[in-house]
Amino acid sequence: MSREKTPADLGHDALLPHNTRRSLPIALLRAREAVMAHFRPMLARHDITEQQWRVIRILAEAGRVDASEMADKAFILAPSLTRIIRSLEERGLITKHKDADDGRRVLLEIAPEGMRVIADVSPESRAIYEDLETRYGRERVEVLLDMLDELASLND
Amino acid sequence: MSREKTPADLGHDALLPHNTRRSLPIALLRAREAVMAHFRPMLARHDITEQQWRVIRILAEAGRVDASEMADKAFILAPSLTRIIRSLEERGLITKHKDADDGRRVLLEIAPEGMRVIADVSPESRAIYEDLETRYGRERVEVLLDMLDELASLND
DNA sequence: TCGATTTCGTTAACGTGTTAAATATATGAG
DNA sequence: CTCATATATTTAACACGTTAACGAAATCGA
Numbered sequence: 001m002s003r004e005k006t007p008a009d010l011g012h013d014a015l016l017p018h019n020t021r022r023s024l025p026i027a028l029l030r031a032r033e034a035v036m037a038h039f040r041p042m043l044a045r046h047d048i049t050e051q052q053w054r055v056i057r058i059l060a061e062a063g064r065v066d067a068s069e070m071a072d073k074a075f076i077l078a079p080s081l082t083r084i085i086r087s088l089e090e091r092g093l094i095t096k097h098k099d100a101d102d103g104r105r106v107l108l109e110i111a112p113e114g115m116r117v118i119a120d121v122s123p124e125s126r127a128i129y130e131d132l133e134t135r136y137g138r139e140r141v142e143v144l145l146d147m148l149d150e151l152a153s154l155n156d
Numbered sequence: 157m158s159r160e161k162t163p164a165d166l167g168h169d170a171l172l173p174h175n176t177r178r179s180l181p182i183a184l185l186r187a188r189e190a191v192m193a194h195f196r197p198m199l200a201r202h203d204i205t206e207q208q209w210r211v212i213r214i215l216a217e218a219g220r221v222d223a224s225e226m227a228d229k230a231f232i233l234a235p236s237l238t239r240i241i242r243s244l245e246e247r248g249l250i251t252k253h254k255d256a257d258d259g260r261r262v263l264l265e266i267a268p269e270g271m272r273v274i275a276d277v278s279p280e281s282r283a284i285y286e287d288l289e290t291r292y293g294r295e296r297v298e299v300l301l302d303m304l305d306e307l308a309s310l311n312d
Numbered sequence: 313t314c315g316a317t318t319t320c321g322t323t324a325a326c327g328t329g330t331t332a333a334a335t336a337t338a339t340g341a342g
Numbered sequence: 343c344t345c346a347t348a349t350a351t352t353t354a355a356c357a358c359g360t361t362a363a364c365g366a367a368a369t370c371g372a
């Protein structure tokens with residue numbers, strides 16, 4: 001009969017946020033974390049972070065890319081990208097040079113050492129992703145990607 | 157006829173990761189970011205971070221909670237939580253005391269000042285979320301939440 | 313009871329996220 | 343051409359994410 005009184009009882013429900021368990025931000029966080037849990041140990045064995053992997057992977061796909069384009073494709077904010085580029089360059093995985101036509105721009109290119117990392121990591125990455133796809137369902141992944149894209153583009 | 161040669165041409169496709177555009181980790185990141193873009197400015201006006209908001213919101217919902225339980229519910233790693241708790245306590249939004257029955261545990265409770273923040277932020281948060289729900293579609297949000305939950309629990 | 317083990321929380325160290333401001337270069341109006 | 347403005351990148355400052363290691367308290371088995 002006498003239940004525990006929580007602070008929630010002090011206000012009426014309208015003043016409280018909806019339940020945490022069904023909140024989009026946290027659900028997205030959990031899902032992302034669950035996915036990354038599959039990749040992170042493998043990337044750690046190759047001594048690169050998730051973000052560093054995104055950057056060199058994009059350079060391997062797209063060739064020479066300037067920093068803004070990279071920030072866009074890898075979805076990394078400019079200040080983070082500056083640090084990541086510095087670190088990747090110091091480790092010899094990428095090269096960096098000023099754009100001759102526009103002195104503000106920084107052009108990035110993958111270095112041979114970076115290609116070696118790509119060659120090492122890609123097969124493992126693929127395998128993990130395909131296992132995930134299989135277990136979740138190939139078509140469901142597609143549906144989910146579409147729904148996420150739509151959510152991401154609600155603002156535009 | 158002579159197209160630009162990219163580093164991708166140096167290896168055959170099997171060695172390259174699949175296209176960045178349809179990758180679950182980045183799609184989840186983008187979607188989450190798009191959602192948070194709606195909330196962050198509002199939270200900033202109230203001078204709290206997203207994580208601080210999650211913590212006091214959970215305390216308002218659940219009453220007294222120990223740190224492990226909080227880490228679980230708010231999906232925040234222990235080291236981050238330690239810092240967040242320290243900051244929230246210094247600002248007088250929560251109180252913290254050792255569990256009498258188990259000296260290792262730290263019990264958290266929301267303070268009156270914290271309840272004031274809840275009262276201020278909740279209506280705005282709700283409004284933003286409901287707008288989002290409406291624009292994306294109420295049922296589609298539910299479907300998405302289910303799909304995300306399932307993805308998150310693939311490991312178990 | 314005691315020593316080994318486990319659990320909870322913290323600290324440390326490093327990388328990234330976020331916002332604002334600074335710097336350098338490019339562009340456009342007059 | 344020149345000054346104002348815009349754009350690309352960097353720096354700074356602070357918060358959080360991530361892993362490993364640590365200290366303290368609880369638990370369990372001998």
